[in-house]
Amino acid sequence: MHGGKAMAGNTENGSGRLGSRWRRALWGTAALLLLAPGVAMQFTEEVAWGPADFALFGAMLFAACGTYELAARVTGNTAYRAAAGVALAAAFILVWLNLAVGIIGSEENPASLMYGGVLAVGLMGALLARFQPQGMARALAGTALAQAVAAVIALIAGWGNALILTGLFVALWLTSAQLFRKAAREQRPAGAAP
Structure with a gap:
């Protein structure tokens, strides 16, 4: 179990x-x-x-x-804790930025709701993975992809250019995914297939 x-x-x-x-x-x-x-x-x-x-x-x-x-x-797994910390920090900053100033235009721009979808992807992925490290790695990679898609949609629709900010968030999500992968490797018993 x-x-x-x-x-x-x-x-x-x-x-x-x-x-x-x-x-x-x-x-x-x-x-x-x-x-x-x-x-x-x-x-x-x-x-x-x-x-x-x-x-x-x-x-x-x-x-x-x-x-x-x-x-x-x-868990006492340091990589898992670090991965969770990075993901939570990214989610916190994403929500706060959206509420305070807005990522797309102002905080009142309804297009900024797309970033709620980004967080929903991460949360649903985490629930489906049952918070196990290998599944969490996939969930955070999916979150990074959703973040990039939201930025592309905003750019195509002419809602603004948040590419640098998007790059920062994608890097945070992917860092968390990589740390979860490391946690999964550390969890695997010696001699187990990768």
Whole structure:
């Protein structure tokens, strides 16, 4: 059965002092990110967040950090954890950029909803893979492809040119896929067929 601790091939289990330091760093960074706009508002009028903005950003940070914690608890495999971290960071940035300024035009441009489809591809792939590393590698490669397709559609439709930004996201999705492949190789018992 492939579940829970069976995803091992582990190098560390995340418990003890190292795990505790990583947890503090993760949640501490999230808290600092949440405080940053409040501090910026003291120095510039360019940043004008209301309670709803802070609540949304806080909920997004909580969801991303909580999801990463779940992934870290199911395996001590460093490559799997790194892959999950890269994928979650990419998803977080994609959502935040779309909400804050929009990737295609402004944040109110309905064409930006295509990027919700990109995330749906990744999420559906992860669910179908049951979060196993080899399937996750395929899911993230599919997510990279969906990201590229969304950019091509936007370019052909004349909605703007987000090729550089798309390249960044495709690189993040593919990096995550490669790390999941590494995790799958580490999980495989010695002498098993590739």
